[in-house]
Amino acid sequence: MRIxxxxxxxxxxxxxxxxxxxxxxAWTTWDLLRPGEAKGFGGNIRTVDPRAVPDTxxxxxxxxxxxxxxxxxxxxxxxxxxxxxxxxxxYCESSGQFxxxxxxxxxxxxxxxxxxxxxxxxxxxxxxxxDGLIYIDTGTVxxxxxxxxxTIDEPVLGxxxxxxxx
Numbered sequence: 001m002r003i004x005x006x007x008x009x010x011x012x013x014x015x016x017x018x019x020x021x022x023x024x025x026a027w028t029t030w031d032l033l034r035p036g037e038a039k040g041f042g043g044n045i046r047t048v049d050p051r052a053v054p055d056t057x058x059x060x061x062x063x064x065x066x067x068x069x070x071x072x073x074x075x076x077x078x079x080x081x082x083x084x085x086x087x088x089x090x091y092c093e094s095s096g097q098f099x100x101x102x103x104x105x106x107x108x109x110x111x112x113x114x115x116x117x118x119x120x121x122x123x124x125x126x127x128x129x130x131d132g133l134i135y136i137d138t139g140t141v142x143x144x145x146x147x148x149x150x151t152i153d154e155p156v157l158g159x160x161x162x163x164x165x166x
Contacts, residue, residue: 096157
């Protein structure tokens with residue numbers, strides 16, 4: 001049986017320890033660089049049963065940073081980000097429309113342009129229904145409709161929320 005000298009033993013242990021550290025570093029780097037399924041905003045967000053989306057009004061989905069609306073039996077996912085400068089757009093119950101508090105753009109319940117500096121209607125996310133639940137693809141954004149005729153006939157119901165604040 002061959003006996004290792006202290007110096008040889010320590011040299012081999014340092015080599016083995018360095019190899020383990022290098023292996024752990026390579027493993028961690030692989031985990032970070034490997035593409036995975038997007039979770040949270042930027043991926044598919046599981047939401048609600050389609051029957052939970054009201055025929056009038058809107059349903060806010062905070063995790064998807066969007067709203068679900070039912071327009072003539074078609075459910076749409078509308079981004080809550082204003083197409084003008086990216087401010088958050090809120091739904092105003094009293095007026096029955098989306099209103100951007102930053103610069104005054106307004107949109108009907110379908111997200112179509114009504115007034116203000118926004119260049120188009122509110123952007124949309126594709127959605128699909130899987131096993132009875134709505135999934136919103138927040139990684140994909142489609143431009144909102146260009147200003148023009150509105151597809152729904154819903155007049156402003158009352159005062160805007162920005163008028164009520166003053």
